[in-house]
Amino acid sequence: xxxxxxxxxxxxxxxxxxxxxxxxxxxxxxxxxxxxxxxxxxxxxxxxxxxxxxxxxxxxxxxxxxxxxxxxxxxxxxxxxxxxxxxxxxxxxxxxxxxxxxxxxxxxxxxxxxxxxxxxxxxxxxxxxxxxxxxxxxxxxxxxxxxxxxxxxxxxxxxxxxxxxxxxxxxxxxxxxxxxxxxxxxxxxxxxxxxxxxxxxxxxxxxxxxxxxxxxxxxxxxxxxxxxxxxxxxxxxxxxxxxxxxxxxxxxxxxxxxxxxxxxxxxxxxxxxxxxxxxxxxxxxxxxxxxxxxxxxxxxxxxxxxxxxxxxxxxxxxxxxxxxxxxxxxxxxxxxxxxxxxxxxxxxxxxxxxxxxxxxxxxxxxxxxxxxxxxxxxxxxxxxxxxxxxxxxxxxxxxxxxxxxxxxxxxxxx
Amino acid sequence: xxxxxxxxxxxxxxxxxxxxxxxxxxxxxxxxxxxxxxxxxxxxxxxxxxxxxxxxxxxxxxxxxxxxxxxxxxxxxxxxxxxxxxxxxxxxxxxxxxxxxxxxxxxxxxxxxxxxxxxxxxxxxxxxxxxxxxxxxxxxxxxxxxxxxxxxxxxxxxxxxxxxxxxxxxxxxxxxxxxxxxxxxxxxxxxxxxxxxxxxxxxxxxxxxxxxxxxxxxxxxxxxxxxxxxxxxxxxxxxxxxxxxxxxxxxxxxxxxxxxxxxxxxxxxxxxxxxxxxxxxxxxxxxxxxxxxxxxxxxxxxxxxxxxxxxxxxxxxxxxxxxxxxxxxxxxxxxxxxxxxxxxxxxxxxxxxxxxxxxxxxxxxxxxxxxxxxxxxxxxxxxxxxxxxxxxxxxxxxxxxxxxxxxxxxxxxx
Numbered sequence: 156x157x158x159x160x161x162x163x164x165x166x167x168x169x170x171x172x173x174x175x176x177x178x179x180x181x182x183x184x185x186x187x188x189x190x191x192x193x194x195x196x197x198x199x200x201x202x203x204x205x206x207x208x209x210x211x212x213x214x215x216x217x218x219x220x221x222x223x224x225x226x227x228x229x230x231x232x233x234x235x236x237x238x239x240x241x242x243x244x245x246x247x248x249x250x251x252x253x254x255x256x257x258x259x260x261x262x263x264x265x266x267x268x269x270x271x272x273x274x275x276x277x278x279x280x281x282x283x284x285x286x287x288x289x290x291x292x293x294x295x296x297x298x299x300x301x302x303x304x305x306x307x308x309x310x311x312x313x314x315x316x317x318x319x320x321x322x323x324x325x326x327x328x329x330x331x332x333x334x335x336x337x338x339x340x341x342x343x344x345x346x347x348x349x350x351x352x353x354x355x356x357x358x359x360x361x362x363x364x365x366x367x368x369x370x371x372x373x374x375x376x377x378x379x380x381x382x383x384x385x386x387x388x389x390x391x392x393x394x395x396x397x398x399x400x401x402x403x404x405x406x407x408x409x410x411x412x413x414x415x416x417x418x419x420x421x422x423x424x425x426x427x428x429x430x431x432x433x434x435x436x437x438x439x440x441x442x443x444x445x446x447x448x449x450x451x452x453x454x455x456x457x458x459x460x461x462x463x464x465x466x467x468x469x470x471x472x473x474x475x476x477x478x479x480x481x482x483x484x485x486x487x488x489x490x491x492x493x494x495x496x497x498x499x500x501x502x503x504x505x506x507x508x509x510x511x512x513x514x515x516x517x518x519x520x521x522x523x524x525x526x527x528x529x530x531x532x533x534x535x536x537x538x539x540x541x542x543x544x545x546x547x548x549x550x551x552x553x554x555x556x557x558x559x560x561x562x563x564x565x566x567x568x569x
Numbered sequence: 570x571x572x573x574x575x576x577x578x579x580x581x582x583x584x585x586x587x588x589x590x591x592x593x594x595x596x597x598x599x600x601x602x603x604x605x606x607x608x609x610x611x612x613x614x615x616x617x618x619x620x621x622x623x624x625x626x627x628x629x630x631x632x633x634x635x636x637x638x639x640x641x642x643x644x645x646x647x648x649x650x651x652x653x654x655x656x657x658x659x660x661x662x663x664x665x666x667x668x669x670x671x672x673x674x675x676x677x678x679x680x681x682x683x684x685x686x687x688x689x690x691x692x693x694x695x696x697x698x699x700x701x702x703x704x705x706x707x708x709x710x711x712x713x714x715x716x717x718x719x720x721x722x723x724x725x726x727x728x729x730x731x732x733x734x735x736x737x738x739x740x741x742x743x744x745x746x747x748x749x750x751x752x753x754x755x756x757x758x759x760x761x762x763x764x765x766x767x768x769x770x771x772x773x774x775x776x777x778x779x780x781x782x783x784x785x786x787x788x789x790x791x792x793x794x795x796x797x798x799x800x801x802x803x804x805x806x807x808x809x810x811x812x813x814x815x816x817x818x819x820x821x822x823x824x825x826x827x828x829x830x831x832x833x834x835x836x837x838x839x840x841x842x843x844x845x846x847x848x849x850x851x852x853x854x855x856x857x858x859x860x861x862x863x864x865x866x867x868x869x870x871x872x873x874x875x876x877x878x879x880x881x882x883x884x885x886x887x888x889x890x891x892x893x894x895x896x897x898x899x900x901x902x903x904x905x906x907x908x909x910x911x912x913x914x915x916x917x918x919x920x921x922x923x924x925x926x927x928x929x930x931x932x933x934x935x936x937x938x939x940x941x942x943x944x945x946x947x948x949x950x951x952x953x954x955x956x957x958x959x960x961x962x963x964x965x966x967x968x969x970x971x972x973x974x975x976x977x978x979x980x981x982x983x
Contacts, residue, residue, distance in 0.1 A: 166780060168605045169748075170596030171789070175587055177610070182584030191582045193617070196591070196608035203607065210624070227762050227779055260933065262953040266759035286957050307781070309960065364585075429850075429871070435857025436843075436850035439871040443849025446925050446958055454877035456870055457843070457853045463868035463911060467881070497877060511860055544860055 156327045158189050159211040162196040163204060163222035163232055164306050176221050176311055183315055187324055188332045188379075189217065199223050204235045208301070216299055217323065222306030224289040226271045233276070233292070236303055240294045242276035250275065254288050282318040286310050291318060300326075333378040335389075337396055339403040340371030340412060340557050347372060350399040358392050369546045370412075370553040371405075402566050405557065412556045413441040419563040420451040425500040427559065429455035430468050430493035432480065433507035433523055437552040453497050458489070468492030481506050481518055486526035486535035494528040501529045501562065503555045507538075509547045523551045527558050527568065534568060570741045572598060573607040573625040577618060577636035577646055578720055581610050590635050590725055597729055601738055602746050602793075603631065613637050618649045622715070630713055631737065636720030638703040640685045647690070647706070650717055654708045656690035664689065668702050696732040700724050705732060747792040749803075751810060753817040754785030754826060754971050761786060764813040772806050783960050784826070784967040785819075816980050819971065826970045827855040833977040834865040841973065842911035843869035844882055844903040846894065847921035847937055851966040867911050872903070882906030895920050895932055900940035900949035908942040915943045915976065917969045921952075923961045937965045941972050941982065948982060 160180055166172040174196055181191045192215060197203040199222075211218045223232030237244055251273035258265040272288045275281060282291030282302075287310040294301040302319050304311045339347065344365045355363065362377040374396070382388065397404065406415050420427055429439050429452075436457045442448055456467050461480055464470040469492040470485055478484045486506050494502030507523030514520045521540040526533070538554055540547045561568050574594055580586040588610055595605045606629060611617040613636075625632045637646030651658055665687035672679040686702045689695060696705030696716070701724040708715040716733050718725045753761065758781045769777065776791035788810070796802065811818065820829050834841055843853050843866075850871045856862055870881050875894055878884040883906040884899055892898045900920050908916030921937030928934045935954040940947070952968055954961045975982050 165776075165778060166789075167592075168595055168608070169599045169791075170592050170594075170605075171780070173587060173589055173592045174608075178581075178584050178587045180584075181582055185583050191584075192612065194582070194588075194608075194610035196610070198606065225779075225781065226759055229778055257955075260953065261935065261955065262951075263757075266757065266763055268759040268762055286955070286960065309783070309957070366585075431850075431853075434854075435862075436845075436853030436869075436871065439845075439850030440848075440854045440962070441850075443871070443873065443923075444959060444962070448849075449873050449927075452849075453874045454870060454872045454881070455850075456868060456881075457850065457857070458868045459857065459863050460867045467868070467870075467910075496881075509857075513863075545858060548854075548858070 156189050156217060156323075157192045157215045158184060158217040158219060159193045159195065159215040160191060161204075161207045161211055161218060161220045162194065162306075163199060163220065165198045165229070167196050167222075168198050176306065176308060179308070179312060180219055180221070180315060183320060184219075184323070186332070186334050187320060187327070189323060189327065199229050199231055201231055201235045204232065205239055208236065208239050212296070212299055212301070218299070218301040219319070220301060220303045221311050224291075224303070224305045226266075226268045226288075232303065233274070236292070236294065236301070237276040237279075240276070240279075240296060240301070242279055242294070244274045245277045246270075247273050247275055250290070257288060282314050284310055285313045285317065293318075293322065331379075331383065333383045335376045335378075336407060336409060337374040337376070337404050338371060338406050338410070338412075339374065339400060340405060340553055342372065342400060342403040343367075344372045347374065347400055347403075351396065354395050354399070358388075361392065369549050371403075402561070405560055411441070411444075412553060412560065414445050416556050416559050416563070417442070417445040417448055417451065419560065423563060425563070426451050426453055428453055428493045428497035428499040428502045429555075430489040430502065430504040430526075431455065431457045432459060432464070432489070432505055433509045434505045434548050434552045434555065435459070435509075437548050438503065438505060438555050441552055441556065453499050455493055455497065455502075464489065467496060469495070479515075479518070481508055481522060481524065483524050483526075483535045483537065486524035487528070487533045488526075490526035490528035490535070491533045501527065501559065503527050503559050504535075505551050505555050507540075507547070507551055509544045509551075510542055511544060521547055523547065523554070525551065525555045525558050527562055529562065536569060570603050570631060570737075571606045571629045572603050572631040572633060573609065573629040574605055575618075575621045575625060575632060575634045576608065576610045576720075577613060577634065579612045579643075581636075582612050590720065590722055593722070593726060594633055594635070594729060597734060598633075598737070599746065599748075601734060601741065603737060603741060613643050613645055615645055615649045618646065619653055622650065622653050626710070626713055626715070632713070632715040633733070634715060634717045635725050638705075638717070638719045640680075640682045640702075646717065647688070650706070650708065650715070651690040651693075654690070654693075654710060654715075656693055656708070658688045659691045661687050661689055664704070671702060696728050698724055699727045699731060707732075707736070747797045749790045749792075750821060750823065751788040751790070751818050752785060752820045752824070752826075753788065753814060754819060754967055756786065756814060756817040757781075758786045761788065761814055761817075765810065768809050768813070772802075775806065783963050785817075816975070819974055825855075825858075826967060826974065828859050830970050830973050830977070831856070831859045831862055831865065833974065837977060839914040839977070840865050840867055842867055842907045842913040842916045843969075844907035844916065844918040844940075845869065845871045846873060846878070846903070846919055847923045848919040848962050848966045848969065849873070849923075851962050852917065852919060852969050855966055855970065867913050869907055869911065869916075878903065881910060883909070893929075893932070895922055895936060895938065897938050897940075897949045897951065900938035901942070901947045902940075904940035904942035904949070905947050915941065915973065917941050917973050918949075919965050919969050921954075921961070921965055923958045923965075924956055925958060935961055937961065937968070939965065939969045939972050941976055943976065950983060 510520035924934035
């Protein structure tokens, strides 16, 4: 089964927006064994849409279209694609009611222009949009399927996962693949490779990829054919991986580190508080991205100034003067201080130089200390990240969460 | 002059690599007024390359090809494109010498495989590669130009700037464009449209697009030809826009709201603190994304539990019991409390139900109060967002920052 993507939107052609949608779709389809053979990126232009559809349907079995489903005058995808497939647009009162309800729930009267969203092609399977008002559509012609999705990444992603992938999965039996993910943090791609290099020839039929992000490296393993049923071989592989890099693996599921930390806290019935300087709220933002995190996260501080560090966390004036705010001593005092102030089982802290300014002769941009405090110990760890402010914040926040994970799992902290 | 891009590389089709090259090229060409009308992304596949070239040359005046110029076996672009244009590949000793020198300068003996780089199509204009060994090529056929560049972003970018852009500039005088951005928040796309709909016919030669994100809608205006020099008309347009939706426009530059707020605080020499509940640290994370924010941001709290709200912010037990944590009264007490505790000129607070859990019969998921406290007033505003936890956090954080902006600019807060 081959597939093509058609990405629609003037913003993709004038350089305003990077086409991450196409990459996302390619990744997700790759996982179920559907290969993308062509991506066409075009503007909100009816003639281009018609031409692109014609070409794609000549070449591929499946076409995925994104973009141009909004309610305004420049969103012409629905109308154009419906015409292409000779489908009349009909107005559906029941769909309008749903859109109205959606706005009503937000306490807003529906703008009239949104009536458009209830205009849908006749006799076409619709796809729900869990995070927006534009519905998706599946057109079928001569055994080939054309999926039309919104261009807003979150809406497209939800629709792809909820509707497109299950639909394709049912229709493509032969292309089964098994994908496993080992998510790591705190170890670079090259070190993972060096540690497992000698063992890789035993698993040459596995497709093993290292997917590096600033917050860690995902090791993705794809198995096909008889490798799917050879459970013993996969157990051997997993054992090898855990022997070599086990402490760095925080999950084998499609989860973020903050979710893993949340589950550990919940299991162990422990509460947590946070004191942030260089991460500026990002650690707590991540922790609270997890639904139900209020069960174990009580609160915390963002202490950017020295005064705030002293007043709210009990950091000693003496320590700030002798070692500076970016130091092991202050990281420890921050963690111990917030733990006591908020009254939690454990606490974590960050202090560092996010950049681009703030460096001193002895403290470069990227220097970060992460502190941890519990009933039985207070410690801190030093990190040296790079030059980019946002990336430094991301990496420091991930390091702080990982220190908590390691503590809760009884792993070495240094 | 219209142009198409052909991006070549298997890594672009399996989701490994985001096609940032196409976006970069589009941006750069846009600046000199050359519009991209189509982007084709294909694999390292000779048949696909031939088809893509044929289609592109039928449709456009200029074709820009990237990728597949490396020295290894899967890099087939040079060979395939040369064949397509009926050009013989010839081996050039002088070019080999250059490649050898390049390696020698790095103290490395040239790997034999790099001999390939001295194999170039006959009678074709070559483009220097200031940062790598693969040369670029310009093929001409029936007055149309095809530029072939490497896929390594740094190499492509240098070649585009040094060779392609100057080449095209000479050949396209007429096609300049002017782009303006009006970034709004707090008003949906459809309402903007309704408010300015009647005025749009006066500006029908402008290309006006609404680019919606969860945190606001960007209104982008593109002017061409004589519209560029007609300053009076653009002033009329700007005046109209500010009359209709001016309070929602936070910048006309390429800036985020937190940067605008930061500049206002700096200008007015005011300091800020933050108390967050439902946004969980995101407001402070955004504020501290701005380099130098420590000049005006002193610190704040993330008070997830009622205890933390009482202890650190002085929220009254009475208020929590009578109105609940998600209420106008508590939002006000949080803002006033953090302002006093941290000792800043102004303070902002958030409390709400991010979801998916936490709703009550009278308080739905998505209900958020944003509070603001200054020396002269304490107020709060109610919002009703949607069902997605992360989106609710993003929208609430943006609403909090926008309340600060409106306060600092002396605009109505409700």
